[in-house]
Amino acid sequence: MKIKVAKHAGFCFGVKKAIEVAEEVAQNSHDSTYVLGQLVHNEKVIKNLEDKGIIFVENINEIPENAVTVLRAHGEPGTTYKILEKKSITKGNNLNDATCPLVTLVHNVAIKLKNNGFEVVLFGKRNHPEAVGTSYHLKGENTFIVEHEDDFMKVIDYIHKNNFPKVAIISQTTMSVYGYKKLIENLNANFGNKFIEIPLALKNLDINYGYVDTICNPTKQRQSDIDELAKDCDVIIVIGGKNSSNSKELYQKAKEFGIESHFIQSDEQLQKEWLDGKEKIGVTAGASTPDYLINEVVERVRELNKLRIRKIIK
Ligand code: SF4
Known part of the structure; x- marks a missing residue:
C-alpha cells in the first residue's frame, strides 16, 4: 500500500504567520495575550496555544481595557478596530494585527469596485469571519452574499429587483474554484453572457457587469x-x-x-x-x-x- x-x-503562509505572531507576542508579553475568535480553525492547534497561556475570546467585550491583543488572519470589520481603540488597544502599541495580506487585498478590491459604482456581490459563507470582514467594506449586514453556485437565480433576481446599472462579483479567498467558475457560468447562461472577468489590477472598470478572481493562491x-x-x-x-x-x-x-x-x-x-x-x-x-x-x-x-x-x- x-x-x-x-x-x-x-498551513498556508497566512495562517502560519498568524500563529507565529500570537506565539511571539505571548512569549514577550508580561500580561495575558488575547486573541479575538479562533486564530485558526483547528481545535488541536488552539488547545496547544491555550496551553502557552493565550486566551481566546469569541466576544470582543471579553477583552479587558489595554490588553495585549492579536487579530487573526481572516480580517476584521472596521467596527472591531473602533471598539478596541475605545479600550486603548491600538496598532503600534498593544494591537497585533495578523490579517493575511491576501484578505486585505480582497477588502481593497471590494472598496475600489464600490467606489467605482458597482454593486458588489460576495461569493462566500455568510457567517464566516472573512465574509463578515469583507461585507463591512460594502453594505455591512446588507451585503448580498451568494453561498452556492446553484443560487445564481437569487443573484439575478437581486439585480433585476434593484435595477443596478453596474454589478461586480468577488469571492471569499477560501471558496471552491470550481464553484466560483460554475456560478459565473450559470449567471452568464441566464443573464445574456454579461459578466466578464475583471483582472485583479482593476484597470478597466468601465464595464457594467464583471467578476474578480479573489480566491487566494x-x-x-x-x-x-x-x-x-x-x-x-x-x-x-x-x-x-x-x-x-x-x-x-x-x-x-x-x-x-x-x-x-x-x-x-x-x-x-x-x-x-x-x-x-x-x-x-x-x-x-x-x-x-x-x-x-x-x-x-x-x-x-x-x-x-x-x-x-x-x-x-x-
Ligand atoms: S487568504 Fe489564503 S493564504 Fe491568507 S490566510 Fe486565508 S487561506 Fe491562508
Missing part, C-alpha cells in the same frame, strides 16, 4: 492537488478543523470525484476498514492543519495497514 501526501497540504493549490490525488488514489483522507472553510471545500471536491473520502480532525478518527482493498491512500489537509497532524495521520495509516495485513495472514 502506498500513501501519497498532497504537495500543498497544511494557497487555496487554489490545495484544491488542484485534489485533482492529482484523485487520479491514482483509491481513498482520500482530508484533515482539517470542523469549521475550516477551505478544508470542507477540499473534502467536497474529493467526494465530487466519486472517490471514497473521509474528513477527519486527527489520526484518532481513522478507521481500519477505510483501508480494506485499497492500494493507494491520498492524504491532504486544509490551510489550518499543522504538519505534525498530517504526519500523525500518515503514521497511523501505516500502523493500521500493518494490523490489517497481519489479520489477513492469520
